[in-house]
Amino acid sequence: MSIATLPDDPQLRERFSELKPPLTPQAATIESNRCLYCFDAPCTSACPTHIDVPGFIKRIASGNLRGSALRILDANILGGSCSRVCPVDVLCEGACVMHKQGRHPIRIAQLQRHAIDAFQAVNGDVPIAPARSRNLRVACIGAGPASLACAAEVCRQGAHASIIERRPLPGGLNTYGVAEYKLRAIESLHEIEMIRRMGVEFRFGAGIESAEDLRELEGEFDFIFLGIGLGAMQQLNVPGEEAEGVMNALELIAGYKTGRIRELAGTVVVIGAGNTAIDAANAARRLGAETVYLLYRRGESDIPAFDFEYEHSKVEGVQFLWRRQPTAIRMDPNGVLLLDTVQVREIDKTLLPIPDSKFTIACHLVVPAIGQSPITDLMRDYCKIEVRDGMIVTDRANGRTTNGRYFAGGDCANGGREVVDAVADGKRSALAMLRIAEAAYV
Amino acid sequence: MSDIRVRGFAGGIDSPNPFWLASAPPTNCGEQIMRAFDAGWGGAVWKTIGEPVTNVSSRYSATDWNGLRIMGFNNIELISDRSIQDNLREMAEVKKRYPYHAVIASLMVASNPEAWHEIVARAEDAGADGLELNFGCPHGMSERGMGSAVGQVPEYTEMITAWVKEKARTPVLVKLTPNITDIRTVARAARRGGADGLSAINTINSITGIDLDTFVPRPDVDGKSSHGGYCGPAVKPIALNLVQQVAADPESVLPLSGIGGIETWRDAAEFILLGCGTVQVCTAVMHYGYRIVEDMAEGLESWMRTKGFGKIDDFRGLSLDRITDWKNLNLNYKIVAHIDEAKCIGCDLCHVACWDGAHQCIHLDRVTGPVNGPIELHSTPSQNEARTRSSIAVTPVTRKERAAASSPRGQYMTPIERIPRVDETECVGCNLCSLVCPVEQCITMVRVDAGLPAETWDERTHGAATATQPHRS
Numbered sequence: 001m002s003i004a005t006l007p008d009d010p011q012l013r014e015r016f017s018e019l020k021p022p023l024t025p026q027a028a029t030i031e032s033n034r035c036l037y038c039f040d041a042p043c044t045s046a047c048p049t050h051i052d053v054p055g056f057i058k059r060i061a062s063g064n065l066r067g068s069a070l071r072i073l074d075a076n077i078l079g080g081s082c083s084r085v086c087p088v089d090v091l092c093e094g095a096c097v098m099h100k101q102g103r104h105p106i107r108i109a110q111l112q113r114h115a116i117d118a119f120q121a122v123n124g125d126v127p128i129a130p131a132r133s134r135n136l137r138v139a140c141i142g143a144g145p146a147s148l149a150c151a152a153e154v155c156r157q158g159a160h161a162s163i164i165e166r167r168p169l170p171g172g173l174n175t176y177g178v179a180e181y182k183l184r185a186i187e188s189l190h191e192i193e194m195i196r197r198m199g200v201e202f203r204f205g206a207g208i209e210s211a212e213d214l215r216e217l218e219g220e221f222d223f224i225f226l227g228i229g230l231g232a233m234q235q236l237n238v239p240g241e242e243a244e245g246v247m248n249a250l251e252l253i254a255g256y257k258t259g260r261i262r263e264l265a266g267t268v269v270v271i272g273a274g275n276t277a278i279d280a281a282n283a284a285r286r287l288g289a290e291t292v293y294l295l296y297r298r299g300e301s302d303i304p305a306f307d308f309e310y311e312h313s314k315v316e317g318v319q320f321l322w323r324r325q326p327t328a329i330r331m332d333p334n335g336v337l338l339l340d341t342v343q344v345r346e347i348d349k350t351l352l353p354i355p356d357s358k359f360t361i362a363c364h365l366v367v368p369a370i371g372q373s374p375i376t377d378l379m380r381d382y383c384k385i386e387v388r389d390g391m392i393v394t395d396r397a398n399g400r401t402t403n404g405r406y407f408a409g410g411d412c413a414n415g416g417r418e419v420v421d422a423v424a425d426g427k428r429s430a431l432a433m434l435r436i437a438e439a440a441y442v
Numbered sequence: 443m444s445d446i447r448v449r450g451f452a453g454g455i456d457s458p459n460p461f462w463l464a465s466a467p468p469t470n471c472g473e474q475i476m477r478a479f480d481a482g483w484g485g486a487v488w489k490t491i492g493e494p495v496t497n498v499s500s501r502y503s504a505t506d507w508n509g510l511r512i513m514g515f516n517n518i519e520l521i522s523d524r525s526i527q528d529n530l531r532e533m534a535e536v537k538k539r540y541p542y543h544a545v546i547a548s549l550m551v552a553s554n555p556e557a558w559h560e561i562v563a564r565a566e567d568a569g570a571d572g573l574e575l576n577f578g579c580p581h582g583m584s585e586r587g588m589g590s591a592v593g594q595v596p597e598y599t600e601m602i603t604a605w606v607k608e609k610a611r612t613p614v615l616v617k618l619t620p621n622i623t624d625i626r627t628v629a630r631a632a633r634r635g636g637a638d639g640l641s642a643i644n645t646i647n648s649i650t651g652i653d654l655d656t657f658v659p660r661p662d663v664d665g666k667s668s669h670g671g672y673c674g675p676a677v678k679p680i681a682l683n684l685v686q687q688v689a690a691d692p693e694s695v696l697p698l699s700g701i702g703g704i705e706t707w708r709d710a711a712e713f714i715l716l717g718c719g720t721v722q723v724c725t726a727v728m729h730y731g732y733r734i735v736e737d738m739a740e741g742l743e744s745w746m747r748t749k750g751f752g753k754i755d756d757f758r759g760l761s762l763d764r765i766t767d768w769k770n771l772n773l774n775y776k777i778v779a780h781i782d783e784a785k786c787i788g789c790d791l792c793h794v795a796c797w798d799g800a801h802q803c804i805h806l807d808r809v810t811g812p813v814n815g816p817i818e819l820h821s822t823p824s825q826n827e828a829r830t831r832s833s834i835a836v837t838p839v840t841r842k843e844r845a846a847a848s849s850p851r852g853q854y855m856t857p858i859e860r861i862p863r864v865d866e867t868e869c870v871g872c873n874l875c876s877l878v879c880p881v882e883q884c885i886t887m888v889r890v891d892a893g894l895p896a897e898t899w900d901e902r903t904h905g906a907a908t909a910t911q912p913h914r915s
Binding site: 397 | 508509510787788789790791793794806823826827830831833834835836837838839840841844847848855856860880881
């Protein structure tokens with residue numbers, strides 16, 4: 001049975017047309033031939049999953065596209081989505097030695113996409129060891145990138161993996177949270193369909209809500225991998241936050257990606273300046289909002305978003321209100337949403353309101369985007385897993401938690417990084433589980 | 443301004459510059475040649491004239507390299523498919539309108555004296571400034587006893603050259619085929635036959651490639667192919683070698699028109715340094731058009747001016763005495779690779795090339811900070827690679843992490859551990875690393891004093907005989 005998918009929505013596709021269209025085959029050949037084929041290449045080192053970048057690029061140059069895709073997927077089973085969502089400026093492409101010669105870095109992400117697109121166009125399959133050839137059963141909680149990578153590696157090596165997901169669709173933020181002009185939800189699902197064909201079992205609509213649920217899993221599986229991501233988005237903690245017309249960034253993004261939100265109008269204010277805030281602000285623009293403000297309590301040089309995301313949002317027409325904080329959300333008698341804000345200044349790392357700087361913005365939608373809250377206590381309390389600063393404590397080399405049967409990776413263990421980091425975490429955990437199982441049977 | 447004019451080449455051919463179009467599709471008709479002269483070409487060797495042929499379609503194929511088009515070019519086209527009459531009428535017209543440009547008639551007819559006498563007379567009557575005997579075409583015509591079928595047999599070459607010389611009043615150039623074990627045997631024959639000059643080289647027998655879907659080699663003529671003639675940038679080194687062989691052989695040497703992969707003034711200068719008085723170009727024009735001659739003429743003139751050469755003869759053949767037999771090379775000349783750390787971009791291609799393809803003396807063992815004990819770890823490339831593949835890397839997501847990741851480490855732009863180190867005591871000075879290094883002037887070969895006087899293999903093995911000869915120093 002295939003994984004459920006989403007209907008193709010032409011309006012969505014048009015409004016969120018791809019930021020970076022794919023390379024034509026000849027452009028890919030030319031670009032691939034620019035690669036110097038560095039030895040022990042810095043791009044490979046910089047990639048958290050250590051994709052053999054020169055290796056896959058040279059395969060494109062020679063016309064061995066299937067080999068190229070397999071080379072990528074061998075290191076990173078989500079190589080397709082990573083090619084679209086990775087902040088390559090600070091990863092592989094940032095590490096490209098071409099920079100040091102004053103030349104444009106190799107367009108690694110575009111080439112990676114070229115190879116994977118060709119592979120997926122023919123519904124290519126990753127070679128796997130015979131199913132059940134290893135006596136190991138792994139449950140992955142959450143169907144985001146970390147769990148997908150973990151489960152795929154476990155199955156690839158002939159063991160069993162089940163993914164347990166409370167939502168109706170797999171992929172986590174890959175499906176529900178990435179700007180559609182970078183990675184479409186249906187592309188994410190297509191990629192996961194390939195993972196399903198590797199033998200990964202998916203259980204949807206099954207949340208792990210209680211100690212009882214976990215006990216059951218422990219009975220059925222040898223190891224449990226926690227790829228549960230972060231918690232709900234953080235509250236603004238201002239009066240009126242529950243008003244209709246307040247919707248957090250992840251809700252907004254998931255809403256438009258699944259077709260529940262198709263149109264916005266008027267003025268939208270996004271609060272926060274991380275990558276998710278930028279995604280939400282750009283989305284609001286593309287959904288039809290005439291004016292989109294991004295409100296940030298600090299200055300331009302402090303924003304946590306990547307530089308290229310910030311630059312992109314300017315192109316999308318997002319306007320910025322620096323050093324301003326929300327103080328209240330109100331509704332005027334005519335039903336217009338009002339956001340009260342105040343100018344702040346930073347003194348000794350503390351933000352102090354500037355007197356008489358109150359400014360009220362009449363708007364249609366307020367979108368808090370100030371990060372996700374730390375994860376639930378269930379794991380800590382029941383599984384005896386150490387949680388520190390809202391993150392599950394793991395050994396980075398193998399994903400092991402303080403409870404030997406539990407592994408963890410992705411945002412819940414690294415505090416919120418990129419898809420590629422989650423994939424690396426998931427794969428390292430899988431390899432560790434396989435090693436332990438191997439040792440146990442010797 | 444330096445003078446790039448050609449005067450009295452091969453006993454009487456003048457042209458405004460040494461750049462001639464080779465006998466090929468770019469010189470198929472008068473209209474083309476006149477446009478070429480307008481573009482700046484100094485001369486043209488007319489597409490070979492003879493009894494008209496029927497050509498096939500397709501005719502060309504190419505070897506691309508690393509995404510670049512036409513590193514090498516191949517054709518199975520025959521000589522002119524236009525009537526002798528049309529070609530010669532147009533030739534007369536061209537000569538009338540461009541009296542100071544060189545128009546050379548390339549000729550190929552059946553191997554009997556009457557046919558050659560007749561065509562020579564007709565071409566000269568049309569106004570040709572010289573004749574080029576096509577003894578080189580390696581495909582098609584050779585199956586009919588012409589082209590390289592003549593050029594591969596010294597006796598035939600001598601005989602037909604002599605027939606032509608019986609009649610010719612203008613200089614006669616013999617175009618040599620490279621498809622022979624020793625090109626000098628034919629060059630000598632042409633000279634014995636009375637040739638006034640030589641053109642070298644014609645195209646090289648080739649099969650450029652095979653279509654991996656149809657299994658038919660290219661070019662595909664209705665499911666079959668035939669070997670063709672290879673030319674273009676790929677053949678230049680072969681052409682230079684053959685030109686040198688002819689130019690350095692006292693029994694072969696004649697005024698030379700150099701041919702083979704010439705695309706820029708630099709290529710042309712190299713042929714001239716090996717003794718050529720003119721050069722001929724085809725593939726580059728087929729790729730880019732007649733306009734390339736502008737830079738060829740400007741570039742050559744400008745280079746000559748920088749070097750202080752007033753005319754072409756000032757540097758013609760200058761490199762000939764720099765080529766010798768291997769046995770005369772100095773065995774005690776020693777160079778070692780030197781890596782400029784400031785220029786190194788850390789691609790480490792030299793490391794893997796030296797380990798896998800040379801002498802295992804470029805190491806990735808530079809370290810920062812104090813070292814206890816020997817640092818010559820000599821890890822193999824795969825050990826070095828395995829180390830990085832097992833490391834844990836994360837995306838720098840916060841501003842602080844990003845700043846740390848992008849800030850330079852140490853005094854060089856490349857981290858010291860990625861800058862390879864040459865073990866000079868082991869380096870044999872082979873040049874490989876400097877050839878693979880993508881950065882200009884990053885790896886240079888530096889002379890080291892071996893503390894020994896110059897000695898050649900010849901001297902070493904014939905020590906007694908050389909004792910009386912003066913020592914080079």
